[in-house]
Amino acid sequence: MTTSTVNAVARDLFAPLGPTYDRYARLLSLGQDPRWRRFLVSRVSVAPTETVLDVATGTAAVAIELARHTGSSVVGIDQSDEMLAAGRRRVERARLAERVRLVHGSAERLPFQDGEFDALTFTYLLRYVDDPGATMRELARVTRSGGTIASLEFGVPPAPLWRTLWELYVRLALPLAGRVISAGWHDVGRFLGPSIRALPPPEQLADVWRDSGVTDVRFRRLSFGGGVVMWGRRE
Numbered sequence: 001m002t003t004s005t006v007n008a009v010a011r012d013l014f015a016p017l018g019p020t021y022d023r024y025a026r027l028l029s030l031g032q033d034p035r036w037r038r039f040l041v042s043r044v045s046v047a048p049t050e051t052v053l054d055v056a057t058g059t060a061a062v063a064i065e066l067a068r069h070t071g072s073s074v075v076g077i078d079q080s081d082e083m084l085a086a087g088r089r090r091v092e093r094a095r096l097a098e099r100v101r102l103v104h105g106s107a108e109r110l111p112f113q114d115g116e117f118d119a120l121t122f123t124y125l126l127r128y129v130d131d132p133g134a135t136m137r138e139l140a141r142v143t144r145s146g147g148t149i150a151s152l153e154f155g156v157p158p159a160p161l162w163r164t165l166w167e168l169y170v171r172l173a174l175p176l177a178g179r180v181i182s183a184g185w186h187d188v189g190r191f192l193g194p195s196i197r198a199l200p201p202p203e204q205l206a207d208v209w210r211d212s213g214v215t216d217v218r219f220r221r222l223s224f225g226g227g228v229v230m231w232g233r234r235e
C-alpha cells in the first residue's frame with residue numbers, strides 16, 4: 001500500500017510529540033480528555049477472558065483504561081513508533097505489560113484476521129485517513145459479530161454560544177498555547193481547528209458506521225460537543 005499525503009501528515013505531526021503527549025493533550029483539552037476516554041471505555045462490554053483492539057492507540061491511554069476497567073487483554077496498534085515508545089513506557093509503569101501489547105501498523109490495513117477481536121476502540125483516527133468509509137470497513141472486519149465498536153473524536157459544539165467560544169479557542173488560544181510549548185505543539189495548535197471542522201458531524205458519521213456493518217449506532221456529545229463518543233455493535 002502506498003503512503004498517502006494524509007498518512008504522512010499524521011506521521012510528521014505525531015513524531016515529535018510522544019514524550020510530552022499525555023501532559024499537553026490533557027492541558028490543551030482543558031482537562032476534558034481523560035473524562036471523555038473514561039466514558040468511551042464505559043461503552044465497551046467485554047469479559048476478562050476477551051481481547052479488545054485499540055486502534056490509533058498512541059501512548060496507550062485508552063488501552064490502559066480498558067485493561068483496568070474491563071480486566072480484558074488489549075492489543076494497541078498505531079502507525080507512530082514515537083507514540084508507541086511512550087506508550088510502552090506507560091504500560092510498564094502501570095504494570096500491565098502482561099495484558100497490554102502494543103504493535104506498529106496502519107488502521108487502513110490491519111494485520112489481523114476477520115473477527116479476531118471481541119471489541120474494538122479507536123480515538124481521534126478518522127481525521128487522519130483518506131477514506132473514512134474504507135477504514136471503518138477494515139475496523140469492522142477484525143471485530144467479531146456482536147462485538148462493541150466505540151470511538152472518541154473531537155467535535156464542533158452545535159449551540160451558537162459554545163460554537164463561538166470553541167472558534168475563539170481553536171483560532172486564537174490553541175495556536176498560541178502550542179507556540180509557547182514547542183514547534184511540534186505549534187503545528188498541532190494550527191492543524192486541529194481546520195481538521196476538526198472538516199470531519200462530518202456525528203449524524204453523518206453514524207451513517208458511515210452503519211454502511212460498514214455496525215448496528216445499533218449511538219453517540220453522545222460531551223463538554224457541549226467538544227468531544228463525541230460513538231458506539232455500536234458489529235452485525
Ligand SMILES: C[S@@+](CC[C@H](N)C(=O)[O-])C[C@H]1O[C@@H](n2cnc3c(N)ncnc32)[C@H](O)[C@@H]1O
Pocket residue numbers: 007010011014025037055056057058059060061062077078079080083105106107108122123124125128129
Ligand atoms: C491524537 S492521537 C490519540 C492517541 C490515543 N488514542 C489517545 O487517546 O490519546 C492519534 C493517534 O493516531 C495515530 N494514527 C493516525 N493515523 C493513523 C493510521 N492511519 N493508522 C494508525 N494510527 C494512526 C497517530 O500516530 C496518533 O498516535
